[in-house]
Amino acid sequence: MFGLIGHLTNLSHAQRVARDLGYDEYACQDLEFWCMAPPQAVDEITITSVTGQVIHGQYVESCFLPEMLAQGKFKTAMRKVLNAMALVQKRGIDITALGGFSSIIFENFSLEKLLNVRDITLDIRRFTTGNTHTAYILSQQVEQGAARYGIDLHRATVAVVGATGDIGSGVCRWLTRHSGPKELLLVARDYERLERLQQELGSGTILPVEEALSRADIVVWVASLNQGMAIDPATLRTPCLLIDGGYPKNMAGALQRPGVYVLDGGMVEHSLDIDWKIMSFLNVPNPARQFFACFAESMLLEFEGLHFNFSWGRNYITVEKMEQIGSLSRKHGFRPLLEISGAGSEPVIQ
Amino acid sequence: MNRTDESTAAGAPALDYRSETYRDAYSRINAIVLEGEREACANYLALAELLPDHADALKKLSAMENRHFKGFQSCARNLEVTPDDEFARRYFAGLDANFQRAAASGDIAACMVIQALIIECFAIAAYNIYIPVADPFARRVTEGVVKDEYTHLNFGQQWLKDHFEAVRPGIEQANAQNLPIVWRMLGEVEDDAATLQMDKEAIVEDFLIQYGEALSDIGFTTRDVMKMSARGLAAAPRA
Ligand SMILES: NC(=O)C1=CN([C@@H]2O[C@H](COP(=O)(O)OP(=O)(O)OC[C@H]3O[C@@H](n4cnc5c(N)ncnc54)[C@H](OP(=O)(O)O)[C@@H]3O)[C@@H](O)[C@H]2O)C=CC1
Numbered sequence A: 001m002f003g004l005i006g007h008l009t010n011l012s013h014a015q016r017v018a019r020d021l022g023y024d025e026y027a028c029q030d031l032e033f034w035c036m037a038p039p040q041a042v043d044e045i046t047i048t049s050v051t052g053q054v055i056h057g058q059y060v061e062s063c064f065l066p067e068m069l070a071q072g073k074f075k076t077a078m079r080k081v082l083n084a085m086a087l088v089q090k091r092g093i094d095i096t097a098l099g100g101f102s103s104i105i106f107e108n109f110s111l112e113k114l115l116n117v118r119d120i121t122l123d124i125r126r127f128t129t130g131n132t133h134t135a136y137i138l139s140q141q142v143e144q145g146a147a148r149y150g151i152d153l154h155r156a157t158v159a160v161v162g163a164t165g166d167i168g169s170g171v172c173r174w175l176t177r178h179s180g181p182k183e184l185l186l187v188a189r190d191y192e193r194l195e196r197l198q199q200e201l202g203s204g205t206i207l208p209v210e211e212a213l214s215r216a217d218i219v220v221w222v223a224s225l226n227q228g229m230a231i232d233p234a235t236l237r238t239p240c241l242l243i244d245g246g247y248p249k250n251m252a253g254a255l256q257r258p259g260v261y262v263l264d265g266g267m268v269e270h271s272l273d274i275d276w277k278i279m280s281f282l283n284v285p286n287p288a289r290q291f292f293a294c295f296a297e298s299m300l301l302e303f304e305g306l307h308f309n310f311s312w313g314r315n316y317i318t319v320e321k322m323e324q325i326g327s328l329s330r331k332h333g334f335r336p337l338l339e340i341s342g343a344g345s346e347p348v349i350q
Numbered sequence B: 001m002n003r004t005d006e007s008t009a010a011g012a013p014a015l016d017y018r019s020e021t022y023r024d025a026y027s028r029i030n031a032i033v034l035e036g037e038r039e040a041c042a043n044y045l046a047l048a049e050l051l052p053d054h055a056d057a058l059k060k061l062s063a064m065e066n067r068h069f070k071g072f073q074s075c076a077r078n079l080e081v082t083p084d085d086e087f088a089r090r091y092f093a094g095l096d097a098n099f100q101r102a103a104a105s106g107d108i109a110a111c112m113v114i115q116a117l118i119i120e121c122f123a124i125a126a127y128n129i130y131i132p133v134a135d136p137f138a139r140r141v142t143e144g145v146v147k148d149e150y151t152h153l154n155f156g157q158q159w160l161k162d163h164f165e166a167v168r169p170g171i172e173q174a175n176a177q178n179l180p181i182v183w184r185m186l187g188e189v190e191d192d193a194a195t196l197q198m199d200k201e202a203i204v205e206d207f208l209i210q211y212g213e214a215l216s217d218i219g220f221t222t223r224d225v226m227k228m229s230a231r232g233l234a235a236a237p238r239a
């Protein structure tokens, strides 16, 4: 049995999903209520591999919302993640992906020091960040997306926003080793970490985000922003491929300009329909098949009986591990999402 | 996100257990703990009368509550605090009146919901949140107590589960009647709890986790549980 720990993108999104699921008591509540709400196992999932193998899983909503970080409610955020993890462990789930901000919270607040949750001691080997698969899928979106949208990768400049992050650094390693763009632009705030990454890669140019955006043919967005950044499409090159892997999205609002293509980053498409409800609350054209690569990682580990934390910690994602999870991904029928998303904005809402 | 800033921001200043402020807040929090244990002791005896088949087990639970009472008395003595009993009796008056009424009319389901589900879950949540911030003496006492409270919760849970079909409406009614009282009670001591570095939000969440688990084990669906446990929460006064 696999598990997915997820969260919604903001309060109005959460209220809408609660209403759609028929949880009216939750639908009209404010942020303070969500701060007190316990995690809930709200969906049961059945997925079939193209090999014919069938597995089952559960989706646990942690009730965390990125606004909690924006408002400095760090203890609340920590509690949400720990309580959701305790719930999946109590249910005997073998391998669980910590989706979106869950793993970022786990790392940034050193939750590995707080593994005793009431009468349960969390076994972190049963959890994976899913970031190796996400980094692999993003790298594929760069390579295959470039081909599809008429960009010659070897002559292109690729910017990675959030380059020093867990996913971002994995993507940078892959691009340097396999894709060979003309130039790689590294964007984040902490300069020392950027320099260390540059040294490790043996290439790459460190730039502030505005400059990088005006120079890039392809932008991979994987910064941990709890709210989207406003982008002026007029400052972008054309053609330009924007692959937004943030959750919530790194880019605020829709970008309307000919020659500017926006992909839902870090998203996979499965070859067969999946039996679940929860994904229909994301703004994807085909919710029965399209969803987060990090969630898909826990499915892959379950298909293979690999019940351990394949992706864990920060900055350990190697190209070899990306290749390994990539071949499992193809074997079981997943592929990177390549259709342009309806908008560069976050999943619907309001 | 800036890692270092946020991880330190999540911490809290060290508590001075001997300070006037701490001991003043403790005089009320400790008193309601004592009152809760005293009533629990009496409530299990009342239940023993109503359920002769389970009388022995219930009398044992009652005796445990009596030991808890004494343990928490020693915590107050250790900090040289005089518990505000008057405050505590007023604090529990609503729940206690409902229990007494249910017991007098032989409504076992309501008695179980009030004592073995609501009060025990409330105690478990509060004690779990208290343990990491308690003084060393009280921490040891509370760690022992909280283990017992789980067995009390289990007892009530099991009985309600065994009689689920018959008592379902009774559980729903007792839930609707008493849960809003619990939210009000929590609101009343929010400031004192904060002085002890116990977050009201964290207590409510822990309560809902424990209570929800119990209700779903008894036989309610996730949907029922969400409906029942959110009952009256939004209407509760907030800080
Ligand atoms: N699609 C999917 O399946 C998944 C998506 N995600 C999403 O991917 C994103 C990244 O996750 P992850 O790699 O785990 O996060 P990390 O915390 O490991 O890395 C975050 C990166 O963003 C940078 N960053 C943060 N704030 C800013 C800013 N204001 N401007 C520029 N750079 C910034 C950080 O560097 P610095 O602090 O120095 O600026 C760091 O490089 C998140 O949005 C997450 O929700 C995560 C998992 C799966």
Ligand SMILES: [Fe+2]
Pocket: B037, B040, B064, B065, B068, B123, B145, B149
């Ligand atoms: Fe007790």
Ligand SMILES: [Fe+2]
Pocket: B040, B065, B120, B123, B148, B149, B152
């Ligand atoms: Fe008890």
